Amino acid sequence: MRSDGGSGLDQATAWSWTDPDTLAANAAGAVTPAQRALIIGPRIRPPYLAWTLLVALALMEAGAGVHGSTTNTGINPEGGVAGGVEEMLFIMIVLGWQVLVMALVSGVPRWGDRFARRRAIVAVESGRVTSAAGRVVAVPGGKARAIVGTTLIPLPTGSPELPPPGTYQLYWLEPTPGGPGPLLLSAHPQDITTSDHPPT
Structure with a gap:
């Protein structure tokens, strides 16, 4: 797990489900720094290798196009636009698709993680905190669960065990x-039966 100043374990240790300051912040519609750090996760570096491969492919294709359009000794002896396009297609068929596949394999997972993290930041900063009376129930052979009515409220990944x-x-x-x-x-x-916190 990559870190930008604190590990997931540190954030989980700092998290307390029943801490008075945490409860006060959540009741006011805010999220504590420890909660924010755990929900959005550590900073994720850009996929530098993927970008490098894509730039290299673009330069290679551009060079092939210029070469094919300005010479009469390439794939298309007549040169011109047709010659440039044909040489670009030849480079893509022979080598370019391999570079593109490597770029996607190295970049797509990181791009997906970065996109999910940005969505998590938006969710945390939205201030949409809801409250209602619910229960923490034990699950034989599994982890405890938080339930409101019949709806299960999931826990953030890496958060500590629920209270009793x-x-x-x-x-x-x-x-x-x-x-x-x-x-x-x-x-x-x-x-x-004596709750002074009605559902909101």
């Missing part, structure tokens, strides 16, 4: 178009 089973006022981050969510943020333990 019981009734809680749950706070979670609402999803944005294409972004992550819903994601549980905090849990305020209470007796639902």
Whole structure:
């Protein structure tokens, strides 16, 4: 896991589902720095190798086009536009497709991760935090789950174990178009019959 100043383990350690300051921030529609860091994840470097390969392919194709259009000894002896296009196609068939495949293989996963991280940043900064009375329930042989009514509220990847089973006022981050969510943020333990935190 790449890091930009703190590991996922450090952020999970700093995360507390029932911390009063965390609960206060979430109740005000904000996300704490530890929550933000864990949800959006570490900084992801651009796919430098992929960009280098694509630039190299573009230069190679441009050079082939210029060479084919300005000489009479290439694939098309007549040169001109037709000669340039034919030489560019020849280079792509012989070598260019290999360079393109290598660029996509090295770049697509990183581009996807960077795109997902940008969507996560938008979701976190949207301030769309919702709260309602819910439960933390134990799952035999598995991890505890947070439930509001019959709806499961997922946990951010890398977050710590949920607090003990019981009734809680749950706070979670609402999803944005294409972004992550819903994601549980905090849990305020209470007796639902005397709750002073009605669903919002």
